[in-house]
Amino acid sequence: MEEAPISRGFRSRRQEQTPNDRVPPGQYVTTDFPVLSAGPTPRIAPEDWTFGLELAGSALGKWNWAEFEALPQTTIKTDIHCVTKWSKLDTTWRGVTFDDLLKAVGRSEPPAPFVMAHCEGGYTTNIPVADLVDGKGMIATRYEGLPILPAHGGPARLLVPHLYFWKSGKWVRRLRFMKKDERGFWESLGYHNYGDPRKEQRYDGD
Amino acid sequence: MTTVPVRRLEWQLIDVRKIVVETPRVKSLLLHVPSWRGHLPGQHVDIRLTAEGGYQAQRSYSIASPPEDKLLSLTVELVDNGEVSHYLTVDLRAGDQFELRGPIGGYFVWNPAIGYPLCLIAGGSGIVPLMAMLRHRDKRMGRVPASLLYSSRSLEDVIYREELDAMAHRDPDLRVINTLTRKQPPNWSGHRRRIDKALLAETCFPAKQKPRIFVCGSTSFVEDVSRLLVDLGYDSLSVKTERFGPSGG
Numbered sequence: 483m484e485e486a487p488i489s490r491g492f493r494s495r496r497q498e499q500t501p502n503d504r505v506p507p508g509q510y511v512t513t514d515f516p517v518l519s520a521g522p523t524p525r526i527a528p529e530d531w532t533f534g535l536e537l538a539g540s541a542l543g544k545w546n547w548a549e550f551e552a553l554p555q556t557t558i559k560t561d562i563h564c565v566t567k568w569s570k571l572d573t574t575w576r577g578v579t580f581d582d583l584l585k586a587v588g589r590s591e592p593p594a595p596f597v598m599a600h601c602e603g604g605y606t607t608n609i610p611v612a613d614l615v616d617g618k619g620m621i622a623t624r625y626e627g628l629p630i631l632p633a634h635g636g637p638a639r640l641l642v643p644h645l646y647f648w649k650s651g652k653w654v655r656r657l658r659f660m661k662k663d664e665r666g667f668w669e670s671l672g673y674h675n676y677g678d679p680r681k682e683q684r685y686d687g688d
Numbered sequence: 689m690t691t692v693p694v695r696r697l698e699w700q701l702i703d704v705r706k707i708v709v710e711t712p713r714v715k716s717l718l719l720h721v722p723s724w725r726g727h728l729p730g731q732h733v734d735i736r737l738t739a740e741g742g743y744q745a746q747r748s749y750s751i752a753s754p755p756e757d758k759l760l761s762l763t764v765e766l767v768d769n770g771e772v773s774h775y776l777t778v779d780l781r782a783g784d785q786f787e788l789r790g791p792i793g794g795y796f797v798w799n800p801a802i803g804y805p806l807c808l809i810a811g812g813s814g815i816v817p818l819m820a821m822l823r824h825r826d827k828r829m830g831r832v833p834a835s836l837l838y839s840s841r842s843l844e845d846v847i848y849r850e851e852l853d854a855m856a857h858r859d860p861d862l863r864v865i866n867t868l869t870r871k872q873p874p875n876w877s878g879h880r881r882r883i884d885k886a887l888l889a890e891t892c893f894p895a896k897q898k899p900r901i902f903v904c905g906s907t908s909f910v911e912d913v914s915r916l917l918v919d920l921g922y923d924s925l926s927v928k929t930e931r932f933g934p935s936g937g
Contacts (some may be wrong), residue, residue, distance in 0.1 A: 486738040487701055489786045491779045494743045495771035508736070508746040515908045517931055520795050520922050522914035597882055603924060633911055671794035684734075685792060687696030 496570040499538060502615035505563065506679035507546055509569040515662050516568055520667070524653050528611045535587055537594065542586035542659075547637070553578045556620060560643040561648070563679040575641050575661040577622035580614040583657075594659035598666060599640050607666035608651055608675070609642055611659075618644060621654060646677040646684070697789040699736060704784045705759055710847045713766045714813060715777045716752060718759040721788065726755055729820035730797035730902065730930075733790030735761065737775060741922055747772045748929075750817040750904075751791065754824035763847065765813040796902065798932045800825060804900050806834040807882065809913055811905025815847050816928060819824040822862070826855055835863040837891045839909070842871035863893045883909075885916050895921045899933050904930040 496510070497582045503510060511528065533542040545553070557576045584592060592611040595601040599607050622641040623630060630636030635652025643651045647666050669675050682688060702819065706718040727802060732750045753761035766777040780786075798821040806825065808818040815838055825831050840846045856864040867879035867887065879887060893899040901922060903913050909933045917927050 486736070486742075486744065488740055489737040489775070490784055492737045492745075493739045493774050494745070495769070495774065510745065510746070518867075519910070519929065521929055522918045522927050523911060524924070566748055633907070645741065667795075669710065672792060685697050687694040 485656070487647075504571065505569050506563055507682045508684075509563055509679065512568040512570055514568075514606075515570060515634065515641055516564065516566070517650075518566060519633075519652060521603060523632045526602055526637055526653060532655070533619050533638060536656055538657045539587060542589070542593070543583070543681065550578065550621075550623070550638075554582045555614040556582070556643075558617075558620070558633050558643075560627055560641075562643050562647050565648055565673065565677070565684050569662065569679075572608045573643075574626050575620070575622040576624035576627075577620040577638070577641065579617055580619040581617060581623075583621070584615075592659065594661050595662040596663045598658045598660055598664060599651040599654050600658060601640075601651045605639075605651060605653070605667050607649050607651045608660075608664055608669055609645070610663070610676075613642060613645060617652065618642065646674075646676075646679055649677050697792070697831065698933055699787045699789045701785050702760075702788045704780060704786075706782055707780065710763060711845050713777070713845075714763060714847050716761050716763045717776065717780065717915060718761050719788070720755075721760050724760060725791070725824045727751055727791035728794075728799070728818045729754060729824040731791035731820075732817070733760075733788050733792060733805045735762075735772070735776075735819070736789075737772035738787070745772050748792070750820070752819050752823075754820055756824070756827050763816045763819070793911065796863050796904075796928050798824070798900065798902065800828060800832065802900065803832060804898050806832055807892050807899035807901045808834065808836045809888075809892075809901070809903045809905075810836065811836045811883075811913075812840060812911065812932075813847065814903075814905030814909065814930070814932060816904075818849055818902055821902065822852075822855060825862075826859070831859070831861055833861045833893070835893065836893055836908040837867070837883065839869055839905070842868055843873050843876070848875045852883045863891070883913055883916075883921060888913070889918055889920060891932040892917075892920075892922075897924070898923075898926065900931075901927045903927060905932065907931045 501674045531547050533543040543601040557578050559574045561571045597609050623638045640651045640654045708716040732748045738744050749762045752763040761933040764776045767773040786919045810818050852864050856862050872880050910929045
């Protein structure tokens with residue numbers, strides 16, 4: 483990498499000492515939980531909420547809130563990284579893993595290599611199935627032990643914490659399996675198709 | 689599917705040409721960007737600062753200038769404990785250089801060709817990307833009707849005040865409505881409350897005119913205003929939001 487030009491007089495003013503290997507390049511640690519979304523926050527009552535898995539136009543499985551709550555629940559503690567540069571450490575989420583969703587519809591293997599997450603309000607984001615299996619992705623319904631607030635994607639959001647956080651689509655309503663990759667909302671607007679924070683894949687071509 | 693060759697947004701070293709004091713906490717940086725591919729009003733850039741010893745910090749800042757201007761303008765508010773905003777508003781001098789890449793963001797942008805009235809709602813430094821839209825509109829012929837509802841703490845915190853006044857003065861199709869929420873001058877005849885449903889209903893174009901609505905400010909400002917707009921019957925998809933998180937810096 484080329485030597486970066488020094489910004490005259492610039493110095494770090496950060497108080498906290500976070501191990502360098504913990505925070506991906508270009509990120510800074512925050513204790514807030516900033517909100518980022520393209521439009522108004524949808525308000526969805528759990529009783530009106532459903533979630534589905536879809537393949538080639540037909541449903542593989544569909545759950546209402548009570549049914550979804552009855553699926554095996556998993557709690558994970560993880561760091562999250564937003565493309566707008568903040569990272570938040572040690573966040574705790576509970577929900578149903580992608581693996582358990584597949585099991586619930588009687589599939590031992592994912593039926594296609596890509597997924598499009600469809601969210602309330604038309605937001606979409608695409609993810610390779612390989613990044614959801616083996617505990618890497620879940621549909622989260624609790625944050626720090628409490629229902630997820632609407633502004634943060636409640637009642638349920640996708641959680642794929644090893645990718646930039648826009649991939650963890652808020653207000654998720656269904657996952658659609660795709661034989662070929664397609665680009666989601668931000669991925670069609672100049673953001674990176676995959677979004678690995680460790681490789682700083684923020685924008686197209688990174 | 690056609691494959692469009694992807695051009696990476698490269699970091700480039702830019703020259704600070706001029707610094708303008710906007711308010712006690714806000715400055716505009718006028719930058720010469722050697723190779724700028726052009727932008728749409730509403731987009732932002734990333735900047736990267738490097739300290740002796742290699743420490744780097746990156747932040748995003750909205751573009752304040754319209755696509756027509758030769759220099760790129762960023763308007764930066766000093767955030768408490770913000771290492772980047774402190775550097776940009778206190779330490780930076782004309783003649784300095786730093787790294788920048790962009791433009792970024794393809795959703796919170798205004799395309800005047802679409803028509804329909806333009807309805808802008810800003811809280812504090814949330815005015816910045818909306819100003820790029822107003823400046824762009826101001827330079828065009830055949831302007832669509834536009835309104836700006838702008839909430840500030842006090843008169844001295846109103847960014848671009850003279851320019852906005854002048855713009856509204858010469859343009860009968862532009863309404864600029866200020867509300868000052870904490871402190872008002874003795875002779876202030878304008879609004880003095882936080883933006884509420886009545887203020888939105890009074891100042892925005894009716895929903896049946898299908899205004900394109902852009903809301904920008906702090907997270908709580910944007911949450912409140914966008915919820916009220918939906919309550920008032922505006923289509924969610926016509927309301928585009930951009931937030932400045934409290935942890936920005």
